[in-house]
Amino acid sequence: MAKIVNFTIDGKDCIAEEGLYLVQAAKNNGVYIPTLCNYEGIKPKGSCRICTVRINGRLMTSCTTPISDGMKIESNTEEINDLRKAIIELLFVEGNHFCPACEKSGNCELQALAYRFKIMVPRYPYTFPQRRVDASNPKIIKEQNRCIMCKRCIRAIKDEQGRSLFAYKKRGHKSEVVLDPVLGLQMSDELARKAMAVCPVGSILVREQGFIQPIGTRKFDKKPIGSEIEMSQPTK
Amino acid sequence: MSKPVIATTSLAGCFGCHMSILDIDEKILDLIELVEFNKSPIDDIKHFTKQCDIGLIEGGCCNSENIHVLREFREHCKILVSVGECAIMGGLPAFRNGIPVKECLREAYLLSPSVQANHEYIIPNDEDIPMILDKVYPCHEIVKIDYFLPGCPPRAELIWEALVALIKNRPMDLPYEVIKFD
Numbered sequence: 287m288a289k290i291v292n293f294t295i296d297g298k299d300c301i302a303e304e305g306l307y308l309v310q311a312a313k314n315n316g317v318y319i320p321t322l323c324n325y326e327g328i329k330p331k332g333s334c335r336i337c338t339v340r341i342n343g344r345l346m347t348s349c350t351t352p353i354s355d356g357m358k359i360e361s362n363t364e365e366i367n368d369l370r371k372a373i374i375e376l377l378f379v380e381g382n383h384f385c386p387a388c389e390k391s392g393n394c395e396l397q398a399l400a401y402r403f404k405i406m407v408p409r410y411p412y413t414f415p416q417r418r419v420d421a422s423n424p425k426i427i428k429e430q431n432r433c434i435m436c437k438r439c440i441r442a443i444k445d446e447q448g449r450s451l452f453a454y455k456k457r458g459h460k461s462e463v464v465l466d467p468v469l470g471l472q473m474s475d476e477l478a479r480k481a482m483a484v485c486p487v488g489s490i491l492v493r494e495q496g497f498i499q500p501i502g503t504r505k506f507d508k509k510p511i512g513s514e515i516e517m518s519q520p521t522k
Numbered sequence: 523m524s525k526p527v528i529a530t531t532s533l534a535g536c537f538g539c540h541m542s543i544l545d546i547d548e549k550i551l552d553l554i555e556l557v558e559f560n561k562s563p564i565d566d567i568k569h570f571t572k573q574c575d576i577g578l579i580e581g582g583c584c585n586s587e588n589i590h591v592l593r594e595f596r597e598h599c600k601i602l603v604s605v606g607e608c609a610i611m612g613g614l615p616a617f618r619n620g621i622p623v624k625e626c627l628r629e630a631y632l633l634s635p636s637v638q639a640n641h642e643y644i645i646p647n648d649e650d651i652p653m654i655l656d657k658v659y660p661c662h663e664i665v666k667i668d669y670f671l672p673g674c675p676p677r678a679e680l681i682w683e684a685l686v687a688l689i690k691n692r693p694m695d696l697p698y699e700v701i702k703f704d
């Protein structure tokens with residue numbers, strides 16, 4: 287059996303199996319650390335930095351850091367929450383996030399984080415970049431205006447031979463996450479639905495599924511993201 | 523003590539935010555007790571007749587007239603509030619941002635299938651028509667905005683709570699459900 291270690295998050299005593307990623311270890315102790323590029327069940331990437339915490343004085347991403355004995359973790363502090371908010375605000379201004387017209391609104395994790403942190407307006411100017419919508423695939427639409435390049439789809443959506451259906455294209459600020467036009471044609475309905483669910487925003491949409499859920503019944507209409515973790519009993 | 527004075531306007535908006543103000547239902551009677559309205563489509567006062575305490579702005583800036591009205595509001599109101607997604611980030615009108623103005627105008631007045639009677643093939647150019655801007659601007663990129671109430675439209679409870687907090691000079695304690703971007 288793995289060794290059990292002790293650590294604290296914002297002064298709260300916690301225990302976990304050594305080596306668990308901190309996000310998971312915190313969750314098991316009923317503590318929510320906000321995440322965005324992380325997705326349970328796929329390899330962490332550590333690219334969005336929303337899950338940044340201060341461990342023994344150093345800023346680190348908790349989705350990629352294994353827990354070890356005696357760690358002193360600061361997470362829910364004004365300084366760290368402001369860093370998180372800054373990232374969320376940057377993501378909002380750097381894409382075209384028209385929430386009122388988005389199929390994922392109410393179920394979007396980016397929006398839910400903004401709600402949780404009560405972001406009323408981004409501190410940065412909107413850039414309104416020119417992006418395209420790729421509607422060439424018969425099953426899904428790839429909405430580039432909303433992609434935050436978290437790479438969850440690249441990591442999670444694979445065919446039977448383990449090939450990713452989504453991939454990076456171009457470089458630098460022109461980078462895009464695109465659907466492979468050939469592999470995409472063989473995508474099953476199930477995989478298409480999984481892709482839509484894996485995408486934290488409304489960048490992957492299964493056709494004819496938009497706006498089917500009434501307002502008021504969507505995932506984040508009534509409860510903040512992470513509240514289910516905070517309500518849960520620690521699993522020890 | 524005289525009542526606080528409120529002014530409201532709809533720039534590049536759809537009047538949905540104003541509808542949401544009316545959506546406070548019978549509390550509108552309380553509101554009338556609490557405040558006096560000046561320039562606003564609600565009472566149809568067309569020009570400022572005095573300095574106001576609170577200005578509520580619906581809609582972003584898509585043309586020169588919007589900018590003119592917004593600046594006028596800034597001059598006449600102590601506190602300016604961006605109400606709704608369009609005021610905050612341009613909203614649906616800002617879908618055109620990134621498309622050259624010329625292309626937008628050609629599509630709207632010349633090429634679109636619904637264009638039927640434009641026999642002279644002109645894009646409206648009368649000098650009395652406000653100039654369309656290169657893109658739709660969020661209000662806070664034109665003048666200083668003091669508060670932001672998101673939503674499309676902002677929930678009536680959000681507008682109400684915010685107004686009462688401003689009028690009574692007390693902190694806003696907003697429940698989770700009322701801050702929404704859609």
Ligand code: SF4
Pocket residue numbers: 432433434435436437438439440452463484485486487489490
């Ligand atoms: S499409 Fe969605 S899941 Fe894929 S990188 Fe973009 S935001 Fe992430």
Ligand code: FES
Pocket residue numbers: 320321322323324331332333334335336337338347348349350
């Ligand atoms: S969730 Fe950890 S870096 Fe994105």
